[in-house]
Amino acid sequence: xxxxxxxxxxxxxxxxxxxxxxxxxxxxxxxxxxxxxxxxxxxxxxxxxxxxxxxxxxxxxxxxxxxxxxxxxxxxxxxxxxxxxxxxxxxxxxxxxxxxxxxxxxxxxxxxxxxxxxxxxxxxxxxxxxxxxxxxxxxxxxxxxxxxxxxxxxxxxxxxxxxxxxxxxxxxxxxxxxxxxxxxxxxxxxxxxxxxxxxxxxxxxxxxxxxxxxxxxxxxxxxxxxxxxxxxxxxxxxxxxxxxxxxxxxxxxxxxxxxxxxxxxxxxxxxxxxxxxxxxxxxxxxxxxxxxxxxxxxxxxxxxxxxxxxxxxxxxxxxxxxxxxxxxxxxxxxxxxxxxxxxxxxxxxxxxxxxxxxxxxxxxxxxxxxxxxxxxxxxxxxxxxxxxx
Amino acid sequence: xxxxxxxxxxxxxxxxxxxxxxxxxxxxxxxxxxxxxxxxxxxxxxxxxxxxxxxxxxxxxxxxxxxxxxxxxxxxxxxxxxxxxxxxxxxxxxxxxxxxxxxxxxxxxxxxxxxxxxxxxxxxxxxxxxxxxxxxxxxxxxxxxxxxxxxxxxxxxxxxxxxxxxxxxxxxxxxxxxxxxxxxxxxxxxxxxxxxxxxxxxxxxxxxxxxxxxxxxxxxxxxxxxxxxxxxxxxxxxxxxxxx
Numbered sequence: 001x002x003x004x005x006x007x008x009x010x011x012x013x014x015x016x017x018x019x020x021x022x023x024x025x026x027x028x029x030x031x032x033x034x035x036x037x038x039x040x041x042x043x044x045x046x047x048x049x050x051x052x053x054x055x056x057x058x059x060x061x062x063x064x065x066x067x068x069x070x071x072x073x074x075x076x077x078x079x080x081x082x083x084x085x086x087x088x089x090x091x092x093x094x095x096x097x098x099x100x101x102x103x104x105x106x107x108x109x110x111x112x113x114x115x116x117x118x119x120x121x122x123x124x125x126x127x128x129x130x131x132x133x134x135x136x137x138x139x140x141x142x143x144x145x146x147x148x149x150x151x152x153x154x155x156x157x158x159x160x161x162x163x164x165x166x167x168x169x170x171x172x173x174x175x176x177x178x179x180x181x182x183x184x185x186x187x188x189x190x191x192x193x194x195x196x197x198x199x200x201x202x203x204x205x206x207x208x209x210x211x212x213x214x215x216x217x218x219x220x221x222x223x224x225x226x227x228x229x230x231x232x233x234x235x236x237x238x239x240x241x242x243x244x245x246x247x248x249x250x251x252x253x254x255x256x257x258x259x260x261x262x263x264x265x266x267x268x269x270x271x272x273x274x275x276x277x278x279x280x281x282x283x284x285x286x287x288x289x290x291x292x293x294x295x296x297x298x299x300x301x302x303x304x305x306x307x308x309x310x311x312x313x314x315x316x317x318x319x320x321x322x323x324x325x326x327x328x329x330x331x332x333x334x335x336x337x338x339x340x341x342x343x344x345x346x347x348x349x350x351x352x353x354x355x356x357x358x359x360x361x362x363x364x365x366x367x368x369x370x371x372x373x374x375x376x377x378x379x380x381x382x383x384x385x386x387x388x389x
Numbered sequence: 390x391x392x393x394x395x396x397x398x399x400x401x402x403x404x405x406x407x408x409x410x411x412x413x414x415x416x417x418x419x420x421x422x423x424x425x426x427x428x429x430x431x432x433x434x435x436x437x438x439x440x441x442x443x444x445x446x447x448x449x450x451x452x453x454x455x456x457x458x459x460x461x462x463x464x465x466x467x468x469x470x471x472x473x474x475x476x477x478x479x480x481x482x483x484x485x486x487x488x489x490x491x492x493x494x495x496x497x498x499x500x501x502x503x504x505x506x507x508x509x510x511x512x513x514x515x516x517x518x519x520x521x522x523x524x525x526x527x528x529x530x531x532x533x534x535x536x537x538x539x540x541x542x543x544x545x546x547x548x549x550x551x552x553x554x555x556x557x558x559x560x561x562x563x564x565x566x567x568x569x570x571x572x573x574x575x576x577x578x579x580x581x582x583x584x585x586x587x588x589x590x591x592x593x594x595x596x597x598x599x600x601x602x603x604x605x606x607x608x609x610x611x612x613x614x615x616x617x618x619x620x621x622x623x624x625x626x627x628x629x630x631x632x633x
Contacts, residue, residue, distance in 0.1 A: 003502045010490040293486045296447065297500045297547075298475020300468050381447040385482075 004307055012311035015283070019315060022279045026319025026361060027326065029272040033265055034327030034349055034357040035334070040261050042347035043251045049244055050180065052122045054217045058089065058246040059227055060209040062237040065091070068206035069236040077212055080226050082219035085119055087112040088190045089211040094160040094169070106146055107185040108160060110193040111211075113139070119213045122180060129154070129175020133187075137195075139174035140188035147176045149184070158186070165203055167196040183345050212240070269364060277368035280312050284372035291376045292384025301377040308376055312369035313362050320361025324354045393456075394555055394587045395421035395444055400453035402439050413439040416453070417612040419605065423554075426581040426588045428601035430618070435607040437591045438559055444589060445478055445557050446470045458554050475503045479548030483560035485540040487532040487547075493519060494528040497546045504551065518546035522576060538569025545576060549586070556580065558590040562597050574600040 013019045059077060061067035077086040090110035097104050113134040117123060125133075125141065133139045140158060152158065156173040171188050179185070190207075197204045214223045224240040231238045241249070251257055284291075291304055299307075328349035335347050349357075376384075400417040403410065414436040421427050429437040442448040443455060446462045455462050458477050465473060474480075487496045497515040506514065519525055522542040532540055541561060548556055558577065562570035578600045580586040590601060598604050606618040613619075 006495075007488075007491070007499075007502075011488075014490045289486070290488055293482075293488065294499075295471065296445070296474070296480050296482075296486075298471050298503050300471040302468070382442060385486075 004303070004310070008307055008310040009314055011287070011307070012314045018279065018283070022276065022315055023319040023322065025275055026272060026316055026365075027322035029268050030320045030323025030357055030361050031326040031330065032323075033268050033360060034324050034353060035330055036261050036265050036268075037353045037357055038327065038331050038347050038349050039344070040258070040265075041350065041353055042344050043257065044248060050122055051217075052120065053181065053243050055084075055214045055220065056119065056243040057212040057214060057220060057224055057227075057240050058209055058243055059086075059212055059238050059240040060246075062228075062239045065208060067236070068203070068208050069210075069231075069238060071205050071207045073231065073236075073238070074207065074210055076230060077210055077227055080223065080230065082215050082223040082226070084213045084215050085115055086210050086212045087115040087119055088207040089209040090190055090193065091164075091208050092160065092162065092169075092188075092193065093164045094162045096158070096160055103149075107182065109185065109187050110190040111187050112190050113187075116187065119211055120179070123177050124179075125177035126175055129177070132174035136172060136174055137189060137192050138170060138172050140171040140186055141174055141177050142186040143183055144176040144178055146184045146186060147173070152176075165193065165197060166201070167193070169193065169196060181345070211243075269360060273364050273368050276312070276316065276364055277371070279315075280308070280365075280369040281372045283311070284308055284369075284376050288376065288379065288384050291379060292381045295381045295384065305373045305377040308373035309366055309369055312365040312373075316361045316365025317358070320358045323361070324349060324357045327357070328354070392423045393420050394423050394425070394458055395419060395589070396454075396456045397440075397443075398454040400440070400443060400455055401451050402436075402443060402448065403451045412610050414443070414607075414612075415610045417607075419612060421587060421589060421603075423587050424581070424585050426578065426600070426602045427590070428598035428604045429589065429591045429607060430593060430595070430598050430604055431607035432593060434609075436610040436612075437593075437607045439610075440607065440612070441557055441559055441589060441591045444555075445480060446474055472503075475500055475551065477554045479551065479553040479556040481541070481544050481548045481556065481558040481561045483563040485532070485537070485544045485564070487540055487543055489532050492529050492531055493524060493535065493543045493546075496532070496543055497550050500547060500551050514550055515546070518550040519543065521549070522546045536569070537565050538572055541565060541569070541573050542576065545573065545580075549580065554587065556586050556588045558588065560591055560593070562592070562594065570594075570597065 059069075059073070061069050071088060074086050074088060077083055088111065092108040092110055094108060095104070096106070116133075117125070117130060129141060133141045142152060146152075152173050154173055154175050158171040158173060160169045160171065162168065169188065169192065171186075194204050212223065212227065214220045220242060224242070227240040228238050294304060295301075331348050335345055397417050397419045400414060400419070401412070402414040403412050405411070417436075417440055419440070429440060431437045439448070443450050443462075444457055446457070446465070450463065460473060462470065487493075488499070491499070494512065494515050497518050498511050501511040501514055504511075516525070516528060519528055522545050524539060524542055524546065527535065527539060527543075532543070535543065541564075545561075556577070561577070562573055565573060574597055577588055577590065581588050581602070588601075590597070592598055603615070604618075605615060606613040608619055
């Protein structure tokens with residue numbers, strides 16, 4: 001069959017306008033499909049888990065993230081076997097400048113600076129900035145991308161007006177850092193938040209979540225079970241999960257996203273199948289006579305079948321390749337604009353996504369041409385030669 | 390004794406078309422020996438093309454026997470017939486039937502793609518065949534860039550490129566002007582005389598038939614005995630070139 005490669009390509013691309021339009025429609029559909037697949041992969045599988053991430057767990061209230069736990073849990077967690085360290089991991093929320101402008105939204109967490117870099121060793125920061133963050137009561141650090149976005153310089157005063165917490169924080173930027181997991185986030189001291197809250201406010205002694213570092217990746221499951229068991233009968237029972245699982249739980253807030261993405265992908269694939277099937281049918285119908293000629297020359301029905309399937313696969317493959325390449329470019333742009341939605345920051349057309357999208361394109365091409373190909377291969381020579389279209 | 394290339398005995402082809410039972414060919418007994426150039430003549434619907442298609446194994450007989458090059462065609466599967474046809478038969482159509490997306494050279498190379506020849510060998514054979522039909526300077530031309538006579542010569546080159554034992558031609562001059570038709574017929578006669586090719590040609594044109602060494606007439610599905618022709622054909626033969 002490889003000897004027929006040039007004939008397959010020439011036949012497949014014989015009608016340039018139709019071929020171009022078919023390839024363009026395949027490319028557009030596959031581009032969309034590639035983006036959805038990349039989104040699906042990023043949301044539900046993320047990028048590769050770093051060694052540090054594999055050790056981290058998040059402990060939060062069993063009921064949900066809106067419920068807080070006593071801050072004293074932290075010390076009890078630290079004392080459990082298999083736990084190397086733990087710190088408060090408090091979502092602050094609040095408003096920076098104008099809440100109506102979506103560009104002002106970014107992740108803001110109150111943490112414990114003296115433990116922060118041990119538990120998150122992948123963070124890259126200068127020694128001066130690190131020391132300033134650990135020692136300054138109102139100090140904060142931000143990702144380089146975030147600082148660049150707002151034009152912040154070291155020493156910049158950043159005001160956050162609380163909504164969950166009835167406080168206004170006046171922070172000072174101690175420096176910037178890079179974090180492969182997060183491109184837009186700001187961290188400040190939990191102590192400063194606590195001190196800023198009015199005496200008697202119950203939030204002073206509570207925490208929304210704890211970030212826990214296990215001794216080893218093998219301990220993670222056991223540690224999670226032991227933490228939850230430790231608070232099982234308390235007024236604030238906990239749920240501990242790996243950092244990856246915790247991130248995925250945010251995706252569930254969006255509803256049944258898996259079903260939605262699968263449904264849209266299915267609709268795209270089905271539409272493409274119909275368009276492709278129609279085009280291939282037209283193309284084969286126009287060439288019934290040629291099929292008769294080829295058979296007269298000695299081409300077997302199997303060869304005819306293979307040639308028509310091959311033509312379809314060539315067109316789908318070219319369209320699929322262009323679509324995947326376009327999706328890869330668009331994903332770069334979407335990744336840049338993912339903001340604080342950490343899951344989407346790993347969104348990319350990986351080799352697996354590219355292979356899956358290309359496989360889908362070729363499969364659609366093959367499935368859509370099976371009918372016309374089988375029909376052409378079965379048509380007798382005389383019927384084919386008599387066919388006038 | 391001459392070697393029989395084609396032997397048919399009581400060869401019959403019937404079919405149903407629009408509820409009508411049609412006998413396209415009835416009890417045809419034909420023997421064609423190696424080196425013969427046989428013209429099958431007859432009006433439309435006489436069964437001449439049906440006989441040619443049965444010889445080429447493009448159709449299956451309803452009854453009777455047919456052996457071509459010693460092979461009982463009824464015993465072969467579709468796949469085996471395709472291989473057999475590629476190896477032993479060269480077919481020339483009335484309407485040339487070249488693939489428009491391929492150049493003259495590529496069209497002629499097409500049957501060789503089914504052989505074990507390597508690419509360079511295939512191209513060499515195809516170029517030789519085109520030179521033989523006088524188109525050595527048109528190798529890269531596409532069918533749309535050729536005249537009708539040139540297209541038919543490419544089709545002849547395609548038919549002979551595998552060096553087949555038998556060349557079958559279905560009204561090869563039907564779509565050509567008189568000059569081109571004579572060129573093509575001269576070429577077929579040359580293939581028969583100089584290269585010893587056995588040729589069976591269907592035609593309704595007495596002038597075309599005059600290039601053959603034997604003529605067999607068909608009428609209403611019956612193959613007439615050798616030397617026998619309907620009156621009107623005898624009359625037409627007296628004025629060659631008056632048709633087609």
